[in-house]
Amino acid sequence: MAETLTVNLQERSYPIFFGGGIQQAVRAEIDRLARAGRKVAVLTDAHVADRQRAALAAMFGDAPRCTVDAGEKAKSVAGLGEVLEFLASHGLDRGGALFAVGGGVVGDLGGFAAAAYLRGVDFYQVPTTLLAMVDSSVGGKTGINLAAGKNLAGAFHQPRGVFIDTSLLATLPPREFAAGMAEVIKYGLLGEAALFAELEAAPLTVTSAGLAGVIRRCCALKARIVEADERELAKDGGRALLNLGHTFGHAIEQAAGYGTYLHGEAVAVGLCAAARLSQKLGLIPAGDVARIDAVVKAHALPARLRTPLALPTLLAAMARDKKVRAGLPRFVVLQRLGEAATRQDGITPVLVEACFREVGAVDSL
């Protein structure tokens, strides 16, 4: 029997299932839906369809399946249209349910399609990347990218259930696993010092016995944060804390050109920059900055830019961040290892530039 953790959001509450027996848990849910006369459809991408053929067949049999191209380009207006037309062509009605089986791209796209189709049908997440298991499958943020930027259209739409089976990670490319580790390190830094210390003592790999337990702890941290601030409305702290490393990371991703860094790789450099910001604000000692750099590197992630980026480009990208309010981004800083806070005052462009410089940015190229 799979273990569960509940995300408590009143009528939008849902279970996250972990561990062995996940495929049976998915089948049981599909049987339950079928008994109630409800149709089920599946969304996945080409890599997952290819590499996880047997698991998909075991879970979903011959349920209608939409397979989008792998990668970020599926999370687009065109990709959304494809999924909506697929749902309509299979006659899903208001009782229908969509299972999104894949990484964050499939989860975000499927969730948004489910939010929009017939003004909202149920959806379930079956994450197949580490990033999706610890982050994107939980919390109900769904959406697509626009030409003007990432995640610019979307909806809050919580899944009805999340099914996490680490055996699906066996076929994930190592670089993608490492990218997911950036988010795991982030959770340790923002909410669980013991987790950070464990990663420091022994880097986590796809074959680590403790992997499933670590994923569960990350989900528990995310669930508690989302429960307290589902729509990221808290004036201080709240869901915004999950953006630790992301204000710097998004700027790096954009300035380098999307695709140069995987999201998690840019977040890894971003965590190292955020550590420096925290140190410069007098919150953490230099020794902690070095510890963070070391843990990032030990997980096959970059602590510095691979090739220099120009400061003006990075700062311009940062100013376009969709979380910017009144011209200045709100940063997430570390109060200590294991505790984060949001902060805006006292953070000047000069300070931010100094942090970027220390992770490899230059005045001009």
Ligand SMILES: NC(=O)c1ccc[n+]([C@@H]2O[C@H](COP(=O)([O-])OP(=O)(O)OC[C@H]3O[C@@H](n4cnc5c(N)ncnc54)[C@H](O)[C@@H]3O)[C@@H](O)[C@H]2O)c1
């Ligand atoms: N909704 C949220 O809260 C949230 C949070 C973080 C990130 N995101 C979004 O998530 C997306 C990134 O997600 P991602 O890193 O999972 O990327 P992804 O979905 O593109 O997956 C990465 C690559 O791995 C492949 N893949 C997935 N599972 C596999 C498996 N088991 N075996 C072999 N290959 C597999 C995919 O086809 C793809 O090529 C971004 O669009 C980001 O904006 C959303």
